[in-house]
Amino acid sequence: MxxxxxxxxxxxxxxxxxxxxxxxxxxxxxxxxxxxxxxxxxxxxxxxxxxxxxxxxxxxxxxxxxxxxxxxxxxxxxxxxxxxxxxxxxxxxxxxxxxxxxxxxxxxxxxxxxxxxxxxxxxxxxxxxxFRPSRAFPGSFGKRTATYEDGPTCMYLARFEGDGFALLGQAKPQFDKSVLVKIGVSNDKSRRALELNLGFPPASIGKWVMALVSEPYENRRAAEAAEQAFKDEGDKRLRSLGGEFFLGDWTSAQLIFAAIPGVSRFGR
Structure with missing residues (x-):
């Protein structure tokens, strides 16, 4: 201040x-x-x-x-x-x-x-x-320079494999096993994983991995609703870093993800 x-x-x-x-x-x-x-x-x-x-x-x-x-x-x-x-x-x-x-x-x-x-x-x-999670970014469909069609969309939970504290410019507290995670939606998980890592040099020892991916939701709007549900619960049980990013216990993050309706076929 x-x-x-x-x-x-x-x-x-x-x-x-x-x-x-x-x-x-x-x-x-x-x-x-x-x-x-x-x-x-x-x-x-x-x-x-x-x-x-x-x-x-x-x-x-x-x-x-x-x-x-x-x-x-x-x-x-x-x-x-x-x-x-x-x-x-x-x-x-x-x-x-x-x-x-x-x-x-x-x-x-x-x-x-x-x-x-x-x-x-x-x-x-x-x-x-x-420092609050952002609202799920609304998708847009229709003609721009190309035509983007709505369709099956997955929610993903990406985990940063590396020193997440260093990425935040912080020293890692002793014995702290917190991990850096990102929640999001995509209709192509492989492409999205590549996009997340484009900003890192090839020799970097840290990278984002698609740790968890849901079953496809019917459309992007449904996937965005699921993403918002994760953010709402993550704001209570994890440390929000703003936007789509959280820091906290990996098991807790997985449990939040798994509890979102529609993540698995059995949850629908």
Missing amino acids: IYGAVSAKTQRRYRNRVIGFLEVNAHAIRDTDKASANGMQYKRSKGWEDKWTYAIPVVRAWRVDEPILLERIAPKTYRPEAGQAIAVWNPPLLPEEVDLALRVKVTEVGVFGESPLPKPALQRTAFSEA
Whole structure:
């Protein structure tokens, strides 16, 4: 969570207010490693070229869309007399403060050096929505550059074979056997498995595998309904990473998948 310091260097309208939220990769870099030319020029114009030269990279960012004082979100963690220490040591918010932060309305914004924002990106919505499973993406059928016909569609549960924590930019906790999974639908599981792995170098030691595939549903809409049922239950029993991705116990993920109506012939 980013807030404006009560300092002459901070614009008055931002002082002591929550400005936004950042998702970072927890490794050290220099400011020049991931700063735009405009950003570095701004530092130089302020005479700050030798300040704040060490950094950690930001991968996602959300702008707060409502004026809100820091004390409303972190009444216990934040203390005005300890502002500098808080900035240096970055103490975690208390659970009740996290709940307050997740209610703040935000808009996701682009980050220099990162991929363009997905469409649709979060806009003027409670921050908690950034970490909820997405709704099943509705299929479209008809003429575009080709004709796409509806028909039998399977639901799949893909499992990442490799260090899923590393893929998330996190250190793997000792003895944690959680796996990274993706739920989705497709009418061609072989093609979909290939698509999921196109972004990895051939020499990569991690890849997605189609761990579980349902019996075909009558059409894409039925498969999407099954996918949403998995997401709803996965949000309770697994850790949602947003979109179609979850982290958690593999056995639990399999049980959720197997319990969805229509996954097997016997379940229909």
